[in-house]
Amino acid sequence: MAATDISKITEKSTWQDITPGNQVYGAGTSRSFKTGEWRTQTPVWIKEKCKQCLLCVPVCPDSSIPVKNCEREDFDYDHCKGCGICAKVCPFDSIDMKEGQ
Amino acid sequence: MATKYNFKEVMNKPERLAPGHRMCAGCGGTIAVRAVLRALHEGDKAVIGNATGCLEVSSFMYPYTAWEDSYIHNAFENAGATLSGVETAYNVLKKKGKIDDTYKFITFGGDGGTYDIGFQSLSGAMERGHDLVYVCYDNGAYMNTGIQRSSATPRFADTTTTPVGSQSNGKLQGRKDLAAIIAAHNVAYVGQTTFLGNFKDIHTKAESAIYTPGPAFLNIMAPCPRGWRYDASDIMTICKLAVETCYWPLFEVIEGKWILNYEPKKKLPIEDFLRAQGRFKHLFKPGNEHLIQQFQDEVDRRWEDLQYNCSRG
Amino acid sequence: MSIRERLSGNEAIALAIKQINPDVMPAFPITPSTEIPQFVANYIANGKMDTEFIPVESEHSSMSATVGASAAGARALTATSSCGMALMWEELYVAASNRLPLALALVNRALSGPININCDHSDSMGARDSGWLQIYAENNQEVYDNMVQAFRISEHKDVLLPIMICQDGFITSHAVENIELLEDAVVKNFVGEYEPENYLLNPEQPMAVGPYAVSNYYMETKMGQRAAMHNAKQVILDVAKEFEEISGRHYGFFEEYCLEDAEYAILIIGSAAGTCKDAIDALRAQGKKVGLLKLRVFRPFPAEEIAAALSHCKSLAIMDRSDSFNGNGGPLGAEVSQALYNARSSVLAVNYIYGLGGRDIRVEDFEDIYNRLETIAATGEITDQFDYIGLRK
Numbered sequence: 001m002a003a004t005d006i007s008k009i010t011e012k013s014t015w016q017d018i019t020p021g022n023q024v025y026g027a028g029t030s031r032s033f034k035t036g037e038w039r040t041q042t043p044v045w046i047k048e049k050c051k052q053c054l055l056c057v058p059v060c061p062d063s064s065i066p067v068k069n070c071e072r073e074d075f076d077y078d079h080c081k082g083c084g085i086c087a088k089v090c091p092f093d094s095i096d097m098k099e100g101q
Numbered sequence: 102m103a104t105k106y107n108f109k110e111v112m113n114k115p116e117r118l119a120p121g122h123r124m125c126a127g128c129g130g131t132i133a134v135r136a137v138l139r140a141l142h143e144g145d146k147a148v149i150g151n152a153t154g155c156l157e158v159s160s161f162m163y164p165y166t167a168w169e170d171s172y173i174h175n176a177f178e179n180a181g182a183t184l185s186g187v188e189t190a191y192n193v194l195k196k197k198g199k200i201d202d203t204y205k206f207i208t209f210g211g212d213g214g215t216y217d218i219g220f221q222s223l224s225g226a227m228e229r230g231h232d233l234v235y236v237c238y239d240n241g242a243y244m245n246t247g248i249q250r251s252s253a254t255p256r257f258a259d260t261t262t263t264p265v266g267s268q269s270n271g272k273l274q275g276r277k278d279l280a281a282i283i284a285a286h287n288v289a290y291v292g293q294t295t296f297l298g299n300f301k302d303i304h305t306k307a308e309s310a311i312y313t314p315g316p317a318f319l320n321i322m323a324p325c326p327r328g329w330r331y332d333a334s335d336i337m338t339i340c341k342l343a344v345e346t347c348y349w350p351l352f353e354v355i356e357g358k359w360i361l362n363y364e365p366k367k368k369l370p371i372e373d374f375l376r377a378q379g380r381f382k383h384l385f386k387p388g389n390e391h392l393i394q395q396f397q398d399e400v401d402r403r404w405e406d407l408q409y410n411c412s413r414g
Numbered sequence: 415m416s417i418r419e420r421l422s423g424n425e426a427i428a429l430a431i432k433q434i435n436p437d438v439m440p441a442f443p444i445t446p447s448t449e450i451p452q453f454v455a456n457y458i459a460n461g462k463m464d465t466e467f468i469p470v471e472s473e474h475s476s477m478s479a480t481v482g483a484s485a486a487g488a489r490a491l492t493a494t495s496s497c498g499m500a501l502m503w504e505e506l507y508v509a510a511s512n513r514l515p516l517a518l519a520l521v522n523r524a525l526s527g528p529i530n531i532n533c534d535h536s537d538s539m540g541a542r543d544s545g546w547l548q549i550y551a552e553n554n555q556e557v558y559d560n561m562v563q564a565f566r567i568s569e570h571k572d573v574l575l576p577i578m579i580c581q582d583g584f585i586t587s588h589a590v591e592n593i594e595l596l597e598d599a600v601v602k603n604f605v606g607e608y609e610p611e612n613y614l615l616n617p618e619q620p621m622a623v624g625p626y627a628v629s630n631y632y633m634e635t636k637m638g639q640r641a642a643m644h645n646a647k648q649v650i651l652d653v654a655k656e657f658e659e660i661s662g663r664h665y666g667f668f669e670e671y672c673l674e675d676a677e678y679a680i681l682i683i684g685s686a687a688g689t690c691k692d693a694i695d696a697l698r699a700q701g702k703k704v705g706l707l708k709l710r711v712f713r714p715f716p717a718e719e720i721a722a723a724l725s726h727c728k729s730l731a732i733m734d735r736s737d738s739f740n741g742n743g744g745p746l747g748a749e750v751s752q753a754l755y756n757a758r759s760s761v762l763a764v765n766y767i768y769g770l771g772g773r774d775i776r777v778e779d780f781e782d783i784y785n786r787l788e789t790i791a792a793t794g795e796i797t798d799q800f801d802y803i804g805l806r807k
Contacts, residue, residue: 011631083326
């Protein structure tokens with residue numbers, strides 16, 4: 001069976017459109033849910049200060065610090081919940097927490 | 102067994118827990134999950150099991166799954182039994198030539214679903230020798246239902262079923278030493294760990310757990326900002342204090358041999374760990390010094406017992 | 415080409431399981447089903463099966479592991495009775511709602527208390543709302559035949575529901591009777607391979623099973639189960655037809671014994687049907703028009719078919735081997751009455767409870783019931799709507 005297209009499954013779907021047994025075929029469908037809307041404070045990456053030590057990467061509960069070629073990229077603001085762990089952990093003050101979204 | 106830890110290379114691995122799950126901001130549970138899954142070798146597939154709890158309801162809320170691997174949630178008390186069935190199915194189907202790929206079996210449970218209601222099922226799975234890993238993300242209470250005490254909750258903790266009041270100082274009993282109980286099942290690997298520095302300890306233990314044939318158990322202290330009452334951003338400080346006070350020692354048991362992974366140069370007083378959390382606030386009222394001393398004595402006794410086990414070689 | 419043998423019900427179902435050669439069987443012992451995992455373990459120990467047996471530490475774990483194995487892509491089943499089924503109750507609902515086509519060999523035994531190891535139907539009847547297919551047997555031949563058909567029904571793409579194959583504890587499970595077996599190759603060919611479309615161990619595509627879902631999804635999921643249960647009716651008949659071609663034995667939703675022209679009928683599940691048939695033979699010899707509807711398929715419940723089969727009868731005794739404690743009767747009483755009511759039937763029906771905790775029911779008891787039915791039909795009055803047969807009072 002093809003991967004579940006979850007854009008077609010909503011709380012208004014008919015019973016015929018719900019997958020049998022609520023099984024979901026495929027993976028990582030949560031990406032389409034934007035938990036970034038939860039934030040009341042937002043991390044800002046000060047690229048110039050960042051030494052790419054990557055110590056912020058494992059402490060993010062929301063997988064919101066993407067890494068490519070062993071270097072971190074900017075925050076995934078679609079999903080970052082603004083918990084502030086990364087800012088506390090950064091040894092080089094290269095993450096600022098700003099109020100609001 | 103574990104490959105040499107190259108921090109940056111490990112951080113560069115594809116993410117196996119997608120964002121968009123509903124865990125609280127700052128939750129220790131998903132930090133633990135990400136760390137464990139990073140230990141899977143690339144190309145190896147996994148089936149993830151999960152007991153009911155914070156992680157399960159937040160990571161698979163129909164139709165959103167945060168898992169990049171196959172995943173099964175069954176009920177609260179049977180993560181061990183459920184994944185035993187999956188692992189056995191794999192063995193059979195592999196023998197019949199129906200599956201080629203290498204699969205690893207990792208099941209996650211909170212302390213509720215592991216120490217208490219899931220205890221029997223965990224014990225059975227460990228005893229039968231299935232090649233799977235049981236990971237307990239220990240946040241020290243039944244957090245998903247609103248912070249009720251579990252047998253993993255530390256003594257004197259304020260929880261909703263052991264509330265502090267005029268007649269009560271919080272939880273009466275100390276913590277169950279589950280890692281030791283599982284070690285007594287003579288399993289292949291037991292590791293106790295948490296989040297420190299560049300996550301080397303948790304990574305190497307997860308890798309050992311996954312790639313040592315046979316049953317493995319990981320006990321990961323995963324602080325809960327809501328239940329423990331500390332500022333969510335301070336989780337790494339909390340973990341460091343837990344280790345430096347020897348409240349949460351880092352050790353392994355490999356085929357019955359106890360190994361201490363870390364001995365603090367300067368063992369901090371347990372007060373430092375307790376003071377950082379709102380759930381122990383009452384211990385700092387004047388007149389309660391003897392309670393802190395009781396806690397300290399227990400930490401010291403367990404630390405001595407652990408050192409003795411590890412010294413036996 | 416059939417093989418003649420003499421087997422107990424447990425031996426027969428274990429032999430069917432051997433011929434099916436499923437992938438995984440977790441199990442925990444409980445009287446009187448214990449022999450089934452023991453026979454299977456023995457077959458495996460002697461290289462006669464490729465099945466992996468998991469000796470789990472409780473019945474909750476045996477169904478949990480069966481759920482895990484089935485979701486993973488394996489053909490899986492377990493066996494239990496009574497309190498073992500009660501312990502796995504939550505898992506029965508999980509198996510059905512996750513649409514897993516696994517099987518359960520259930521040997522009917524009374525639920526505690528007092529603790530009792532003998533036959534009644536309180537265990538499987540207690541699970542009648544769990545969403546499982548339920549098929550019952552009168553004797554070891556039917557148990558064997560039902561087990562051979564089981565996976566063909568449960569794994570059908572229009573069904574995908576778990577199935578329980580029931581037999582009476584001790585009466586069927588432990589009593590040795592003559593039986594006709596099918597050859598290994600015939601069974602293997604009939605049952606076929608399990609080829610699930612979606613499964614956890616599918617390397618092409620991962621799958622997530624068992625979500626949390628909000629209220630806006632729950633009812634739609636249940637409707638999916640209901641639709642599958644409805645589809646099962648035809649699938650059961652189709653599979654039975656195919657089975658008849660290889661065995662010569664005919665199965666449907668129920669067996670009608672002297673029912674066609676019967677004025678007074680009994681409806682019953684299980685081994686007591688055999689005793690009733692003896693009573694029928696005796697009474698028919700006296701010219702009484704008595705008959706029996708022996709129900710085989712309880713889930714899905716063939717309401718219209720039952721009502722149609724009984725439509726010409728004047729009076730009916732619905733026999734329950736478990737009590738619902740609703741003050742009115744047992745589960746069959748409720749469901750058959752509903753069927754008759756919906757069909758606007760004029761049959762005068764009573765509901766009798768019998769055989770609880772293994773209490774014996776005799777030919778004379780059935781003869782007595784038919785006499786009562788005759789009186790009811792004659793007078794048009796029911797004095798005892800509900801009764802316990804064989805109770806000392």
